[in-house]
Amino acid sequence: MRRHVQPLETLVLDGLPEDAVPIYEGALLPVCLTVALFRDEPTDTWRIEAVREATADPAALASALALAAGLTGHEATAEHHATEADGWLARTVEAFPVMPVGGRFLVRPTHAPQGRVHGRIALTLDAGLAFGSGEHQSTRGCLMALEALPRRGRHARVLDLGAGSGILAMAAAKLWGCRVLATDIEPWSVRVAADNAVMNGLRGQVRAILADGWKAAAVRRPAPYDLVFANILARPLCAMSRALATHLAPGGTAILAGLLGAQVPMVLAAHRRHGLVLERRIDLAPWATLVLRKRAGAGAGR
Template sequence: MTLSQLSTPLTKDQAYALVDAVMAREDIAITASAHENEDTGEWVFEATCDSAPDVEAFNRIARETLGGNVSFAVEAIDPTVNWVAKSLEGLQPVVAGGFYVHGSHEEHPAPSGLTAIRIDAAQAFGTGHHETTTGCLEAIDRALKRKRFRAMLDMGTGTGVLAIALAKRTHLPVLASDIDPIAVTTTVENARDNGVGRYIIAIEATGLDHRQIAAGAPYDMVVANILAGPLVSLAPGMRKVTAIGATVILSGILNTQANRVISAYSQQGIVLRQRIVKKEWTTLVLERV
Protein backbone atom coordinates (compact mmCIF):
# COMPACT_ATOMS: atom_id res chain seq x y z
CA MET A 1 0.00 0.00 0.00
CA THR A 2 1.34 3.44 -0.98
CA LEU A 3 0.31 5.92 1.68
CA SER A 4 0.22 9.64 1.12
CA GLN A 5 -0.72 12.66 3.19
CA LEU A 6 -2.56 15.74 1.98
CA SER A 7 -2.54 18.89 4.13
CA THR A 8 -3.31 22.61 4.15
CA PRO A 9 -3.22 25.42 6.75
CA LEU A 10 -6.65 26.73 7.79
CA THR A 11 -8.38 28.35 10.72
CA LYS A 12 -9.41 25.97 13.49
CA ASP A 13 -13.10 26.09 12.55
CA GLN A 14 -12.31 25.56 8.87
CA ALA A 15 -10.01 22.63 9.63
CA TYR A 16 -12.60 20.83 11.75
CA ALA A 17 -15.37 21.53 9.25
CA LEU A 18 -13.27 20.03 6.47
CA VAL A 19 -12.45 16.99 8.63
CA ASP A 20 -16.16 16.39 9.17
CA ALA A 21 -16.91 16.73 5.45
CA VAL A 22 -14.08 14.42 4.36
CA MET A 23 -14.86 11.72 6.96
CA ALA A 24 -18.49 11.70 5.82
CA ARG A 25 -17.10 10.17 2.60
CA GLU A 26 -15.83 6.58 2.73
CA ASP A 27 -13.94 6.64 -0.57
CA ILE A 28 -11.57 9.58 -0.33
CA ALA A 29 -9.31 9.11 2.73
CA ILE A 30 -8.40 6.58 5.41
CA THR A 31 -8.53 9.26 8.06
CA ALA A 32 -8.58 13.03 8.47
CA SER A 33 -7.59 15.24 11.39
CA ALA A 34 -7.09 18.83 12.49
CA HIS A 35 -4.32 19.96 14.80
CA GLU A 36 -2.50 23.07 15.95
CA ASN A 37 1.18 23.61 15.11
CA GLU A 38 2.75 24.22 18.53
CA ASP A 39 5.53 26.33 17.05
CA THR A 40 3.45 28.66 14.87
CA GLY A 41 -0.02 28.42 16.41
CA GLU A 42 -1.35 27.69 12.92
CA TRP A 43 -4.09 25.10 12.45
CA VAL A 44 -3.60 22.39 9.84
CA PHE A 45 -5.98 20.00 8.12
CA GLU A 46 -4.45 16.61 7.26
CA ALA A 47 -5.84 13.58 5.43
CA THR A 48 -4.15 10.21 4.96
CA CYS A 49 -4.89 8.27 1.77
CA ASP A 50 -4.02 4.70 0.79
CA SER A 51 -2.97 5.81 -2.70
CA ALA A 52 -2.29 9.04 -4.56
CA PRO A 53 -5.03 11.41 -3.31
CA ASP A 54 -7.75 12.68 -5.60
CA VAL A 55 -6.81 16.32 -5.14
CA GLU A 56 -9.65 17.58 -7.30
CA ALA A 57 -12.16 15.70 -5.12
CA PHE A 58 -10.65 17.35 -2.04
CA ASN A 59 -10.87 20.71 -3.81
CA ARG A 60 -14.58 20.16 -4.52
CA ILE A 61 -15.27 19.27 -0.89
CA ALA A 62 -13.29 22.32 0.27
CA ARG A 63 -15.27 24.63 -2.04
CA GLU A 64 -18.58 23.16 -0.89
CA THR A 65 -17.62 23.26 2.80
CA LEU A 66 -15.55 26.43 3.06
CA GLY A 67 -16.88 28.42 0.13
CA GLY A 68 -13.53 28.90 -1.57
CA ASN A 69 -10.45 27.27 -3.05
CA VAL A 70 -7.76 25.66 -0.88
CA SER A 71 -4.17 24.83 -1.81
CA PHE A 72 -3.28 21.30 -0.70
CA ALA A 73 0.25 19.95 -0.27
CA VAL A 74 0.81 16.23 -0.92
CA GLU A 75 3.66 14.06 0.33
CA ALA A 76 4.40 10.35 0.45
CA ILE A 77 4.36 8.47 3.79
CA ASP A 78 6.82 5.73 4.70
CA PRO A 79 4.54 2.65 4.82
CA THR A 80 6.89 0.82 7.23
CA VAL A 81 6.19 3.35 10.00
CA ASN A 82 3.02 3.28 12.10
CA TRP A 83 2.58 7.05 12.18
CA VAL A 84 -0.41 6.92 14.49
CA ALA A 85 1.52 4.98 17.10
CA LYS A 86 4.64 7.08 16.62
CA SER A 87 2.74 10.31 17.22
CA LEU A 88 1.12 8.96 20.39
CA GLU A 89 4.14 7.38 22.07
CA GLY A 90 4.79 8.61 25.58
CA LEU A 91 1.35 10.10 26.20
CA GLN A 92 0.58 10.67 29.86
CA PRO A 93 -2.28 8.77 31.57
CA VAL A 94 -5.75 10.29 31.44
CA VAL A 95 -8.28 10.32 34.29
CA ALA A 96 -11.91 10.66 33.18
CA GLY A 97 -15.10 9.53 34.90
CA GLY A 98 -13.27 7.39 37.42
CA PHE A 99 -11.31 5.64 34.66
CA TYR A 100 -7.50 5.72 34.42
CA VAL A 101 -6.44 5.24 30.79
CA HIS A 102 -2.73 4.57 30.34
CA GLY A 103 -0.18 3.02 27.99
CA SER A 104 1.98 0.01 28.78
CA HIS A 105 4.96 2.37 29.15
CA GLU A 106 3.40 3.86 32.29
CA GLU A 107 5.41 2.62 35.29
CA HIS A 108 3.13 3.79 38.11
CA PRO A 109 0.04 1.86 39.20
CA ALA A 110 -3.43 3.38 38.83
CA PRO A 111 -4.46 5.61 41.74
CA SER A 112 -6.73 3.96 44.29
CA GLY A 113 -10.40 4.00 43.40
CA LEU A 114 -9.93 4.36 39.64
CA THR A 115 -10.68 1.71 37.01
CA ALA A 116 -7.48 1.15 35.00
CA ILE A 117 -7.65 0.67 31.23
CA ARG A 118 -4.45 -0.01 29.29
CA ILE A 119 -4.57 1.30 25.74
CA ASP A 120 -1.39 1.56 23.70
CA ALA A 121 -1.06 3.76 20.64
CA ALA A 122 -2.32 1.81 17.64
CA GLN A 123 -3.83 2.14 14.18
CA ALA A 124 -7.22 3.02 15.63
CA PHE A 125 -8.83 5.99 17.34
CA GLY A 126 -9.23 6.09 21.11
CA THR A 127 -6.36 6.42 23.57
CA GLY A 128 -8.50 8.40 26.00
CA HIS A 129 -6.76 11.70 25.31
CA HIS A 130 -9.26 13.27 22.93
CA GLU A 131 -12.10 15.33 24.40
CA THR A 132 -14.67 13.12 22.68
CA THR A 133 -13.34 10.03 24.46
CA THR A 134 -13.05 11.68 27.88
CA GLY A 135 -16.57 13.04 27.43
CA CYS A 136 -17.87 9.54 26.73
CA LEU A 137 -16.02 8.07 29.71
CA GLU A 138 -17.55 10.68 32.00
CA ALA A 139 -21.01 10.02 30.54
CA ILE A 140 -20.57 6.25 30.97
CA ASP A 141 -19.50 6.71 34.59
CA ARG A 142 -22.56 8.85 35.38
CA ALA A 143 -24.95 6.49 33.58
CA LEU A 144 -23.64 3.42 35.40
CA LYS A 145 -24.22 5.13 38.74
CA ARG A 146 -27.89 5.65 37.86
CA LYS A 147 -28.92 2.26 36.51
CA ARG A 148 -27.82 -1.24 35.56
CA PHE A 149 -27.52 -2.08 31.87
CA ARG A 150 -27.86 -5.53 30.33
CA ALA A 151 -27.53 -5.09 26.54
CA MET A 152 -24.72 -2.74 25.47
CA LEU A 153 -23.39 -1.65 22.08
CA ASP A 154 -20.29 0.45 21.29
CA MET A 155 -20.43 1.72 17.69
CA GLY A 156 -17.22 2.95 16.05
CA THR A 157 -15.26 1.28 18.82
CA GLY A 158 -11.76 2.25 17.57
CA THR A 159 -9.36 0.83 20.15
CA GLY A 160 -12.25 -0.56 22.17
CA VAL A 161 -11.63 1.80 25.09
CA LEU A 162 -15.33 2.57 25.70
CA ALA A 163 -16.40 -1.06 25.36
CA ILE A 164 -13.65 -2.03 27.78
CA ALA A 165 -14.81 0.66 30.22
CA LEU A 166 -18.35 -0.76 30.12
CA ALA A 167 -17.18 -4.36 30.48
CA LYS A 168 -14.84 -3.57 33.37
CA ARG A 169 -17.56 -1.82 35.34
CA THR A 170 -20.45 -4.18 34.58
CA HIS A 171 -18.79 -7.58 33.95
CA LEU A 172 -21.40 -8.10 31.24
CA PRO A 173 -21.15 -8.66 27.46
CA VAL A 174 -20.59 -5.66 25.18
CA LEU A 175 -20.93 -5.75 21.39
CA ALA A 176 -18.27 -3.51 19.78
CA SER A 177 -18.47 -2.64 16.07
CA ASP A 178 -16.33 -0.69 13.63
CA ILE A 179 -16.11 -0.32 9.87
CA ASP A 180 -12.31 -0.71 10.05
CA PRO A 181 -11.00 -4.29 10.36
CA ILE A 182 -7.83 -2.96 12.03
CA ALA A 183 -9.98 -1.41 14.76
CA VAL A 184 -11.78 -4.73 15.27
CA THR A 185 -8.48 -6.58 15.68
CA THR A 186 -7.15 -3.86 17.99
CA THR A 187 -10.29 -4.04 20.15
CA VAL A 188 -9.98 -7.82 20.53
CA GLU A 189 -6.34 -7.48 21.59
CA ASN A 190 -7.02 -4.63 24.01
CA ALA A 191 -9.98 -6.44 25.56
CA ARG A 192 -7.79 -9.48 26.16
CA ASP A 193 -4.96 -7.37 27.61
CA ASN A 194 -7.41 -5.68 29.98
CA GLY A 195 -8.84 -8.96 31.24
CA VAL A 196 -12.27 -8.53 29.67
CA GLY A 197 -11.78 -10.52 26.47
CA ARG A 198 -14.59 -12.92 27.43
CA TYR A 199 -17.08 -10.04 27.65
CA ILE A 200 -16.38 -8.16 24.41
CA ILE A 201 -17.54 -9.31 20.99
CA ALA A 202 -15.91 -7.20 18.26
CA ILE A 203 -17.33 -7.20 14.74
CA GLU A 204 -16.75 -5.37 11.46
CA ALA A 205 -19.96 -3.55 10.59
CA THR A 206 -21.18 -0.46 8.77
CA GLY A 207 -24.08 1.23 10.50
CA LEU A 208 -26.74 -0.59 12.49
CA ASP A 209 -28.08 -3.09 9.96
CA HIS A 210 -25.52 -5.84 10.64
CA ARG A 211 -27.24 -9.14 11.52
CA GLN A 212 -25.28 -9.49 14.77
CA ILE A 213 -26.27 -6.00 15.90
CA ALA A 214 -29.89 -6.77 15.06
CA ALA A 215 -29.69 -10.07 16.93
CA GLY A 216 -28.57 -8.33 20.13
CA ALA A 217 -31.30 -5.68 20.05
CA PRO A 218 -32.96 -4.03 21.81
CA TYR A 219 -30.06 -2.31 23.60
CA ASP A 220 -30.44 -0.32 26.79
CA MET A 221 -27.01 1.33 26.39
CA VAL A 222 -25.47 2.51 23.11
CA VAL A 223 -22.27 4.53 22.80
CA ALA A 224 -21.25 6.00 19.43
CA ASN A 225 -18.15 8.19 19.27
CA ILE A 226 -17.90 8.86 15.54
CA LEU A 227 -18.83 12.05 13.61
CA ALA A 228 -21.87 14.33 13.46
CA GLY A 229 -22.80 13.50 9.86
CA PRO A 230 -22.92 9.71 10.32
CA LEU A 231 -24.64 10.13 13.69
CA VAL A 232 -27.48 12.08 12.08
CA SER A 233 -27.85 9.37 9.42
CA LEU A 234 -27.99 6.69 12.12
CA ALA A 235 -30.84 8.31 14.08
CA PRO A 236 -33.72 6.27 12.54
CA GLY A 237 -31.77 3.04 12.96
CA MET A 238 -30.94 3.93 16.55
CA ARG A 239 -34.63 4.06 17.38
CA LYS A 240 -35.09 0.56 15.95
CA VAL A 241 -32.31 -1.07 18.00
CA THR A 242 -32.88 0.63 21.37
CA ALA A 243 -35.29 -0.24 24.14
CA ILE A 244 -37.65 2.24 25.78
CA GLY A 245 -35.62 4.04 28.45
CA ALA A 246 -32.30 3.24 26.75
CA THR A 247 -29.34 5.54 27.34
CA VAL A 248 -27.65 6.73 24.12
CA ILE A 249 -24.26 8.46 24.39
CA LEU A 250 -23.11 10.27 21.24
CA SER A 251 -19.82 12.06 20.63
CA GLY A 252 -17.41 13.14 17.92
CA ILE A 253 -19.58 16.25 17.65
CA LEU A 254 -18.32 19.80 17.34
CA ASN A 255 -20.18 22.28 19.55
CA THR A 256 -21.52 23.95 16.42
CA GLN A 257 -23.02 20.63 15.23
CA ALA A 258 -24.69 19.58 18.49
CA ASN A 259 -28.13 21.07 17.85
CA ARG A 260 -28.34 19.34 14.47
CA VAL A 261 -27.68 15.97 16.11
CA ILE A 262 -30.08 16.68 18.99
CA SER A 263 -32.82 17.56 16.52
CA ALA A 264 -32.31 14.41 14.43
CA TYR A 265 -32.60 12.16 17.48
CA SER A 266 -35.47 14.10 19.04
CA GLN A 267 -37.50 13.35 15.91
CA GLN A 268 -36.96 9.66 16.65
CA GLY A 269 -38.09 9.92 20.28
CA ILE A 270 -34.52 9.93 21.62
CA VAL A 271 -34.29 13.09 23.68
CA LEU A 272 -31.48 15.05 25.29
CA ARG A 273 -30.83 14.47 28.99
CA GLN A 274 -27.34 15.90 29.38
CA ARG A 275 -24.68 17.73 27.42
CA ILE A 276 -20.95 17.51 28.23
CA VAL A 277 -18.80 20.19 26.57
CA LYS A 278 -15.01 19.94 26.45
CA LYS A 279 -13.28 22.70 24.49
CA GLU A 280 -14.86 22.62 21.00
CA TRP A 281 -16.36 19.12 21.39
CA THR A 282 -19.75 18.03 22.71
CA THR A 283 -20.85 14.68 24.12
CA LEU A 284 -24.61 14.12 24.26
CA VAL A 285 -26.43 11.84 26.70
CA LEU A 286 -29.91 11.00 25.41
CA GLU A 287 -32.78 8.74 26.40
CA ARG A 288 -35.19 6.75 24.23
CA VAL A 289 -38.67 7.73 25.41
Protein backbone atom coordinates (compact mmCIF):
# COMPACT_ATOMS: atom_id res chain seq x y z
CA MET A 1 0.00 0.00 0.00
CA ARG A 2 1.34 3.43 -0.93
CA ARG A 3 2.05 5.85 1.91
CA HIS A 4 1.33 9.56 1.60
CA VAL A 5 4.08 11.61 3.23
CA GLN A 6 2.55 14.97 2.28
CA PRO A 7 0.25 16.65 4.83
CA LEU A 8 -3.41 16.03 4.09
CA GLU A 9 -6.63 17.96 4.50
CA THR A 10 -10.28 16.98 4.39
CA LEU A 11 -12.79 19.13 2.53
CA VAL A 12 -16.41 19.00 3.73
CA LEU A 13 -19.26 20.22 1.53
CA ASP A 14 -22.60 20.10 3.33
CA GLY A 15 -26.25 20.53 2.34
CA LEU A 16 -25.98 19.48 -1.29
CA PRO A 17 -29.19 18.64 -3.18
CA GLU A 18 -29.22 15.17 -4.72
CA ASP A 19 -28.96 16.33 -8.33
CA ALA A 20 -25.78 18.30 -7.54
CA VAL A 21 -23.96 15.35 -5.98
CA PRO A 22 -22.64 13.58 -9.11
CA ILE A 23 -21.41 16.88 -10.58
CA TYR A 24 -19.47 17.83 -7.45
CA GLU A 25 -18.16 14.28 -7.10
CA GLY A 26 -16.96 14.25 -10.70
CA ALA A 27 -15.30 17.65 -10.30
CA LEU A 28 -13.47 16.68 -7.10
CA LEU A 29 -12.21 13.23 -8.09
CA PRO A 30 -9.39 14.52 -10.34
CA VAL A 31 -8.02 16.86 -7.64
CA CYS A 32 -8.54 14.71 -4.51
CA LEU A 33 -7.25 11.36 -3.26
CA THR A 34 -10.68 10.09 -2.22
CA VAL A 35 -14.25 11.38 -2.36
CA ALA A 36 -16.97 9.98 -0.08
CA LEU A 37 -20.72 10.68 -0.14
CA PHE A 38 -23.11 10.72 2.83
CA ARG A 39 -26.86 11.28 2.86
CA ASP A 40 -28.55 13.16 5.70
CA GLU A 41 -31.95 11.49 6.02
CA PRO A 42 -33.73 14.19 8.09
CA THR A 43 -32.92 16.99 5.63
CA ASP A 44 -32.73 14.82 2.48
CA THR A 45 -29.44 16.50 1.55
CA TRP A 46 -25.94 15.16 0.93
CA ARG A 47 -22.48 15.76 2.40
CA ILE A 48 -19.25 15.23 0.50
CA GLU A 49 -15.97 14.56 2.29
CA ALA A 50 -12.87 14.68 0.10
CA VAL A 51 -9.26 14.12 1.13
CA ARG A 52 -6.47 15.89 -0.74
CA GLU A 53 -2.83 16.80 -0.23
CA ALA A 54 -2.74 20.08 1.67
CA THR A 55 0.11 21.35 -0.51
CA ALA A 56 -1.68 20.64 -3.78
CA ASP A 57 -2.45 23.47 -6.20
CA PRO A 58 -5.28 25.53 -4.66
CA ALA A 59 -6.18 26.90 -8.10
CA ALA A 60 -7.07 23.42 -9.34
CA LEU A 61 -9.44 22.92 -6.42
CA ALA A 62 -10.98 26.36 -6.88
CA SER A 63 -11.53 25.64 -10.58
CA ALA A 64 -13.16 22.28 -9.80
CA LEU A 65 -15.54 23.84 -7.29
CA ALA A 66 -16.36 26.72 -9.64
CA LEU A 67 -17.10 24.30 -12.48
CA ALA A 68 -19.43 22.25 -10.28
CA ALA A 69 -21.19 25.37 -9.04
CA GLY A 70 -21.68 26.63 -12.58
CA LEU A 71 -23.06 23.32 -13.84
CA THR A 72 -25.43 22.79 -10.90
CA GLY A 73 -26.43 26.32 -9.99
CA HIS A 74 -25.61 25.42 -6.38
CA GLU A 75 -22.55 27.07 -4.85
CA ALA A 76 -21.23 24.90 -2.03
CA THR A 77 -18.73 26.22 0.51
CA ALA A 78 -15.92 23.82 1.38
CA GLU A 79 -14.69 23.59 4.97
CA HIS A 80 -11.02 22.62 5.32
CA HIS A 81 -9.79 20.38 8.15
CA ALA A 82 -6.24 19.14 8.72
CA THR A 83 -6.00 15.35 8.49
CA GLU A 84 -3.25 13.11 9.86
CA ALA A 85 -1.83 11.00 7.03
CA ASP A 86 -1.37 7.87 9.13
CA GLY A 87 -4.86 8.15 10.56
CA TRP A 88 -6.36 8.64 7.12
CA LEU A 89 -4.52 5.62 5.74
CA ALA A 90 -5.71 3.51 8.65
CA ARG A 91 -9.31 4.57 8.09
CA THR A 92 -8.98 3.94 4.36
CA VAL A 93 -7.70 0.43 4.99
CA GLU A 94 -10.54 -0.23 7.43
CA ALA A 95 -13.11 1.14 4.98
CA PHE A 96 -11.80 -0.90 2.04
CA PRO A 97 -12.42 -4.55 2.91
CA VAL A 98 -12.52 -7.47 0.50
CA MET A 99 -15.76 -6.97 -1.43
CA PRO A 100 -17.65 -9.61 -3.41
CA VAL A 101 -19.52 -7.88 -6.25
CA GLY A 102 -22.32 -9.70 -7.99
CA GLY A 103 -21.76 -13.40 -8.53
CA ARG A 104 -18.45 -13.35 -10.37
CA PHE A 105 -16.10 -10.67 -9.04
CA LEU A 106 -14.10 -10.06 -5.87
CA VAL A 107 -12.51 -6.66 -5.31
CA ARG A 108 -9.68 -6.80 -2.80
CA PRO A 109 -7.16 -4.24 -1.52
CA THR A 110 -3.42 -4.81 -1.61
CA HIS A 111 -3.32 -5.16 2.19
CA ALA A 112 -5.59 -8.26 2.04
CA PRO A 113 -4.24 -11.80 1.45
CA GLN A 114 -3.44 -12.20 -2.23
CA GLY A 115 -3.88 -15.95 -2.63
CA ARG A 116 -5.90 -17.69 -5.32
CA VAL A 117 -9.65 -17.07 -5.19
CA HIS A 118 -11.95 -19.96 -6.02
CA GLY A 119 -15.16 -19.26 -7.93
CA ARG A 120 -14.58 -15.53 -8.42
CA ILE A 121 -12.44 -13.23 -10.53
CA ALA A 122 -10.17 -11.22 -8.23
CA LEU A 123 -9.46 -7.55 -8.94
CA THR A 124 -6.71 -6.10 -6.72
CA LEU A 125 -6.52 -2.36 -6.02
CA ASP A 126 -4.49 -0.12 -3.72
CA ALA A 127 -6.47 1.08 -0.69
CA GLY A 128 -4.55 4.36 -0.82
CA LEU A 129 -5.97 5.04 -4.29
CA ALA A 130 -9.42 3.57 -3.83
CA PHE A 131 -11.53 5.63 -6.21
CA GLY A 132 -13.28 3.24 -8.56
CA SER A 133 -12.72 0.49 -6.01
CA GLY A 134 -16.09 -1.21 -6.39
CA GLU A 135 -17.48 0.44 -3.27
CA HIS A 136 -19.28 3.11 -5.30
CA GLN A 137 -22.69 1.96 -6.49
CA SER A 138 -21.97 3.03 -10.08
CA THR A 139 -18.91 0.78 -10.26
CA ARG A 140 -20.79 -2.10 -8.67
CA GLY A 141 -23.64 -1.66 -11.13
CA CYS A 142 -21.23 -1.83 -14.07
CA LEU A 143 -19.60 -5.02 -12.76
CA MET A 144 -23.02 -6.61 -12.23
CA ALA A 145 -24.05 -5.62 -15.76
CA LEU A 146 -20.80 -7.00 -17.19
CA GLU A 147 -21.11 -10.44 -15.62
CA ALA A 148 -24.68 -10.81 -16.90
CA LEU A 149 -23.87 -10.08 -20.55
CA PRO A 150 -24.62 -13.00 -22.87
CA ARG A 151 -21.74 -14.30 -24.92
CA ARG A 152 -23.07 -13.34 -28.36
CA GLY A 153 -19.59 -13.69 -29.80
CA ARG A 154 -16.06 -12.79 -28.95
CA HIS A 155 -15.86 -9.37 -27.28
CA ALA A 156 -12.66 -8.51 -29.10
CA ARG A 157 -12.93 -4.71 -28.99
CA VAL A 158 -13.68 -3.22 -25.60
CA LEU A 159 -13.40 0.42 -24.49
CA ASP A 160 -13.48 1.78 -20.93
CA LEU A 161 -14.26 5.48 -21.37
CA GLY A 162 -13.35 7.47 -18.24
CA ALA A 163 -11.58 4.49 -16.72
CA GLY A 164 -10.47 5.97 -13.39
CA SER A 165 -8.76 3.10 -11.56
CA GLY A 166 -9.22 0.82 -14.59
CA ILE A 167 -11.34 -1.64 -12.62
CA LEU A 168 -13.93 -2.14 -15.38
CA ALA A 169 -11.27 -2.59 -18.05
CA MET A 170 -9.53 -5.18 -15.89
CA ALA A 171 -12.78 -6.97 -15.15
CA ALA A 172 -13.59 -7.34 -18.86
CA ALA A 173 -10.03 -8.42 -19.67
CA LYS A 174 -10.09 -11.11 -16.99
CA LEU A 175 -13.62 -12.27 -17.75
CA TRP A 176 -13.16 -12.66 -21.51
CA GLY A 177 -9.40 -12.77 -22.02
CA CYS A 178 -9.71 -9.81 -24.40
CA ARG A 179 -7.74 -6.60 -24.90
CA VAL A 180 -9.25 -3.39 -23.52
CA LEU A 181 -8.51 0.26 -24.21
CA ALA A 182 -8.88 2.33 -21.02
CA THR A 183 -9.03 6.12 -21.39
CA ASP A 184 -9.28 9.07 -19.04
CA ILE A 185 -8.86 12.84 -19.23
CA GLU A 186 -6.69 12.92 -16.08
CA PRO A 187 -2.98 11.93 -16.37
CA TRP A 188 -3.01 10.71 -12.75
CA SER A 189 -5.92 8.33 -13.47
CA VAL A 190 -4.14 6.98 -16.55
CA ARG A 191 -1.03 6.21 -14.47
CA VAL A 192 -3.11 4.52 -11.77
CA ALA A 193 -5.02 2.42 -14.31
CA ALA A 194 -1.76 1.34 -15.97
CA ASP A 195 -0.20 0.44 -12.61
CA ASN A 196 -3.29 -1.53 -11.58
CA ALA A 197 -3.26 -3.45 -14.87
CA VAL A 198 0.36 -4.51 -14.27
CA MET A 199 -0.41 -5.43 -10.64
CA ASN A 200 -3.25 -7.67 -11.86
CA GLY A 201 -1.14 -9.42 -14.50
CA LEU A 202 -2.81 -7.59 -17.41
CA ARG A 203 0.12 -5.63 -18.84
CA GLY A 204 -0.53 -6.88 -22.38
CA GLN A 205 -4.31 -6.77 -22.20
CA VAL A 206 -5.21 -3.37 -20.74
CA ARG A 207 -3.79 -0.28 -22.43
CA ALA A 208 -4.36 3.01 -20.58
CA ILE A 209 -4.12 6.28 -22.52
CA LEU A 210 -4.83 9.98 -21.97
CA ALA A 211 -7.81 10.97 -24.12
CA ASP A 212 -10.75 13.37 -24.05
CA GLY A 213 -13.63 11.07 -24.90
CA TRP A 214 -14.28 10.40 -28.56
CA LYS A 215 -12.27 13.42 -29.68
CA ALA A 216 -9.03 11.42 -29.68
CA ALA A 217 -8.09 9.59 -32.87
CA ALA A 218 -6.55 6.84 -30.73
CA VAL A 219 -10.05 6.13 -29.38
CA ARG A 220 -11.90 6.34 -32.70
CA ARG A 221 -9.38 4.34 -34.71
CA PRO A 222 -10.06 0.87 -33.20
CA ALA A 223 -13.84 1.27 -33.59
CA PRO A 224 -16.36 -0.20 -33.91
CA TYR A 225 -16.37 -1.53 -30.36
CA ASP A 226 -18.24 -4.61 -29.17
CA LEU A 227 -18.53 -3.21 -25.64
CA VAL A 228 -18.17 0.31 -24.27
CA PHE A 229 -18.15 1.25 -20.58
CA ALA A 230 -18.93 4.90 -19.82
CA ASN A 231 -19.08 5.45 -16.06
CA ILE A 232 -19.02 9.23 -16.06
CA LEU A 233 -21.89 11.72 -15.54
CA ALA A 234 -25.35 12.17 -17.04
CA ARG A 235 -24.69 15.33 -19.05
CA PRO A 236 -21.47 14.14 -20.69
CA LEU A 237 -23.22 10.83 -21.47
CA CYS A 238 -25.97 12.73 -23.29
CA ALA A 239 -23.46 14.93 -25.12
CA MET A 240 -21.53 11.87 -26.37
CA SER A 241 -24.56 9.74 -27.30
CA ARG A 242 -24.18 10.23 -31.05
CA ALA A 243 -20.45 9.45 -30.99
CA LEU A 244 -21.13 6.34 -28.93
CA ALA A 245 -23.74 5.10 -31.39
CA THR A 246 -21.42 5.82 -34.31
CA HIS A 247 -18.51 3.87 -32.85
CA LEU A 248 -20.45 0.94 -31.38
CA ALA A 249 -20.62 -2.20 -33.53
CA PRO A 250 -24.05 -3.45 -34.67
CA GLY A 251 -25.24 -5.75 -31.90
CA GLY A 252 -22.70 -4.14 -29.54
CA THR A 253 -23.36 -3.20 -25.92
CA ALA A 254 -22.87 0.01 -23.96
CA ILE A 255 -22.88 0.05 -20.16
CA LEU A 256 -23.61 3.57 -18.91
CA ALA A 257 -23.30 4.70 -15.29
CA GLY A 258 -22.59 7.71 -13.10
CA LEU A 259 -26.19 8.90 -13.31
CA LEU A 260 -28.90 9.23 -10.69
CA GLY A 261 -32.18 7.38 -11.05
CA ALA A 262 -33.94 10.68 -11.77
CA GLN A 263 -31.58 11.30 -14.71
CA VAL A 264 -32.36 8.00 -16.48
CA PRO A 265 -35.13 9.40 -18.77
CA MET A 266 -32.82 12.15 -20.04
CA VAL A 267 -29.93 9.77 -20.75
CA LEU A 268 -32.19 7.16 -22.34
CA ALA A 269 -33.85 9.69 -24.62
CA ALA A 270 -30.48 10.95 -25.88
CA HIS A 271 -29.32 7.45 -26.82
CA ARG A 272 -32.61 6.23 -28.24
CA ARG A 273 -32.46 9.08 -30.74
CA HIS A 274 -29.38 7.37 -32.17
CA GLY A 275 -30.79 3.87 -32.37
CA LEU A 276 -29.75 2.33 -29.05
CA VAL A 277 -32.26 0.26 -27.11
CA LEU A 278 -32.48 -0.44 -23.39
CA GLU A 279 -31.81 -4.06 -22.42
CA ARG A 280 -31.45 -3.74 -18.65
CA ARG A 281 -31.50 -1.22 -15.85
CA ILE A 282 -29.76 -1.81 -12.50
CA ASP A 283 -30.76 0.43 -9.60
CA LEU A 284 -28.47 0.74 -6.58
CA ALA A 285 -30.07 3.80 -5.06
CA PRO A 286 -29.60 6.60 -5.72
CA TRP A 287 -27.52 5.55 -8.75
CA ALA A 288 -28.58 3.71 -11.89
CA THR A 289 -26.71 1.66 -14.49
CA LEU A 290 -28.06 1.22 -18.02
CA VAL A 291 -27.25 -1.59 -20.44
CA LEU A 292 -27.93 -0.46 -24.01
CA ARG A 293 -27.60 -2.37 -27.27
CA LYS A 294 -27.15 -1.22 -30.83
CA ARG A 295 -29.52 -3.17 -33.04
CA ALA A 296 -27.84 -5.55 -35.49
CA GLY A 297 -27.74 -3.98 -38.91
CA ALA A 298 -28.02 -0.44 -37.54
CA GLY A 299 -25.70 2.19 -38.93
CA ALA A 300 -24.30 5.29 -37.33
CA GLY A 301 -26.48 7.56 -35.22
CA ARG A 302 -28.24 10.43 -36.88
